[in-house]
Amino acid sequence: MSDVQYKFHPNKRATIITAPFSGGQPKGGVELGPEYILKAGFEKQIKNLGWTTTVEHPLEGTNFELKKSNEKDEYGIKNTVIVNECNKLLFDRVLTNANLGNLPVTIGGDHSIGTATVSAMLEHNPDTCVLWIDAHADINSPKITESGNLHGCPLSFVMGIDSESYPPIMQWIPQNLKPGKIAYIGLRDVDDAEKKILKQYNIPAFSMFHIDKYGIGKVIEMALDKVNPNREYPIHLSYDVDAIDPSFVPATGTRVEGGLSMREGLFVAEAVAETGLLGSLDIVETNPMLGETDAHVLDTVGAACAIGRCALGQTLL
Numbered sequence: 235m236s237d238v239q240y241k242f243h244p245n246k247r248a249t250i251i252t253a254p255f256s257g258g259q260p261k262g263g264v265e266l267g268p269e270y271i272l273k274a275g276f277e278k279q280i281k282n283l284g285w286t287t288t289v290e291h292p293l294e295g296t297n298f299e300l301k302k303s304n305e306k307d308e309y310g311i312k313n314t315v316i317v318n319e320c321n322k323l324l325f326d327r328v329l330t331n332a333n334l335g336n337l338p339v340t341i342g343g344d345h346s347i348g349t350a351t352v353s354a355m356l357e358h359n360p361d362t363c364v365l366w367i368d369a370h371a372d373i374n375s376p377k378i379t380e381s382g383n384l385h386g387c388p389l390s391f392v393m394g395i396d397s398e399s400y401p402p403i404m405q406w407i408p409q410n411l412k413p414g415k416i417a418y419i420g421l422r423d424v425d426d427a428e429k430k431i432l433k434q435y436n437i438p439a440f441s442m443f444h445i446d447k448y449g450i451g452k453v454i455e456m457a458l459d460k461v462n463p464n465r466e467y468p469i470h471l472s473y474d475v476d477a478i479d480p481s482f483v484p485a486t487g488t489r490v491e492g493g494l495s496m497r498e499g500l501f502v503a504e505a506v507a508e509t510g511l512l513g514s515l516d517i518v519e520t521n522p523m524l525g526e527t528d529a530h531v532l533d534t535v536g537a538a539c540a541i542g543r544c545a546l547g548q549t550l551l
């Protein structure tokens with residue numbers, strides 16, 4: 235059990251929403267993340283913390299994975315149709331659960347699903363603020379992306395950045411995230427064009443440099459001071475496991491050296507829990523096919539589960 239009081243979820247009901255989807259990036263295997271995380275006992279672990287849980291599979295019956303291709307379309311991006319359809323299904327499930335008072339825990343899958351989770355949570359409560367824990371900024375737009383991989387773009391879509399470059403089928407996405415409502419922690423691999431956007435929109439970005447300089451505890455306080463100064467708004471925690479150093483979390487698609495230690499990574503989730511303001515959670519980019527050994531896979535899946543447990547109240551007395 236945990237003693238954290240969740241202001242927006244006093245009844246402690248959580249819905250685990252699986253997003254077995256890899257279309258936001260070229261590598262196969264990240265669609266198996268949810269299955270591995272659930273097989274590791276994630277739901278039971280959350281129940282043990284005092285949550286009532288249900289699991290939903292909104293992508294069941296779709297065949298997005300079979301439609302994946304590595305071609306850029308006329309907008310300079312890949313797999314637009316399946317990423318868009320996947321996000322529509324997730325948007326609906328996340329919003330419905332949030333409106334029912336359930337805390338959505340979306341398990342990826344690649345980070346392109348952040349388009350749905352972030353915009354749904356802002357639709358549910360426009361005061362929501364976002365903490366994006368990641369080695370990457372994921373704020374490319376179709377106009378500026380070099381890779382064309384949509385897991386590098388979710389935040390531009392929900393902020394409406396370079397919106398003239400979006401394909402018409404993505405016009406349903408609410409552009410409801412304001413620059414003052416998001417902060418990054420863990421950045422260390424940001425594209426040049428993304429750096430310009432972070433500057434232009436004045437988005438608080440705490441890189442590994444800041445974490446070494448100030449310590450992770452201070453960095454979280456600074457990030458919350460920017461997006462939630464009176465500690466009153468719900469927090470959407472979007473956690474890309476590649477924020478943590480690849481020595482602890484090797485089985486992920488875009489590894490970048492020099493990341494968070496395992497304890498720093500979990501501390502982020504614990505500190506958000508401690509605020510009592512957690513509104514929703516994503517855990518993304520676990521790719522069980524990219525471990526070189528079974529231990530790599532176990533470590534990575536274990537870390538993903540631990541992030542969820544910490545965010546939902548474990549280890550605080």
Ligand SMILES: NC(=[NH2+])NCCC[C@H](N)C(=O)O
Nearest residue numbers: 345370374381383385386488
């Ligand atoms: N969710 C992630 N792991 N994103 C990695 C993005 C890498 C690079 N910035 C790109 O746009 O392709």
Ligand SMILES: [Mn+2]
Nearest residue numbers: 369370474476
């Ligand atoms: Mn990343």
Ligand SMILES: [Mn+2]
Nearest residue numbers: 345368372474
């Ligand atoms: Mn990411």
